[in-house]
């Protein structure tokens with residue numbers, strides 16, 4: 126069943142990850158935070174992640190419900206466990222608000238790297254995703270990723286999936302180094318970096334604020350509705366083209 130006819134000028138499909146290719150619950154990896162911190166606490170990289178989270182917590186001090194992360198005073202095991210618990214609570218609080226802070230994404234990226242490389246975890250995609258991407262490529266489309274997750278984390282995800290290493294299906298990756306996903310300038314920079322016009326791009330995302338920023342830049346958009354995603358208002362439902370599966374896209378070039 127076709128619900129979105131892709132305009133003929135589109136040559137690039139730009140994909141969001143969380144809520145679009147991959148279930149939100151998979152990205153959050155909430156259950157493993159404490160165990161990860163306890164195992165990696167002494168490592169330089171983990172300490173850098175905690176320091177960044179502490180700095181973010183200081184910036185968030187005025188935000189309702191924010192969880193502070195105390196600094197260590199060297200007061201033994203009990204204090205260490207209290208700090209670890211504060212980090213866990215802070216991370217869970219950020220995840221509950223689906224925040225995209227560098228501090229949170231950096232820790233998540235490192236947790237993923239540990240889990241993927243140890244073979245403890247494989248990335249999951251909605252079942253229509255990989256067949257559709259293969260088909261789009263056969264039809265001559267270029268396919269890129271634009272996610273709040275770092276490019277390093279994106280490559281881990283697509284490199285260690287239930288479908289194997291599928292990195293070759295993508296022509297490139299963008300993260301918030303190019304700009305935030307809710308800012309229209311980011312989409313102009315992406316078009317520039319790919320070497321196309323913004324109207325050659327179709328962006329698929331679950332977040333209407335991102336869709337709106339992309340549209341403002343002249344990018345075509347469809348909002349992806351998946352199980353587990355945040356609900357849309359009636360207004361959002363009428364303002365955007367909605368799809369529930371990539372198979373609902375019709376490419377004129379595939380006719």
Ligand SMILES: CSCCC(=O)C(=O)COP(=O)(O)O
Nearest residue numbers: 141142143272273274278279
């Ligand atoms: C490798 S991607 C990590 C996903 C992530 O942490 C995230 O917040 C994704 O958000 P988006 O919806 O921008 O893909």
Ligand SMILES: [Mg+2]
Nearest residue numbers: 141143144331
């Ligand atoms: Mg998303």
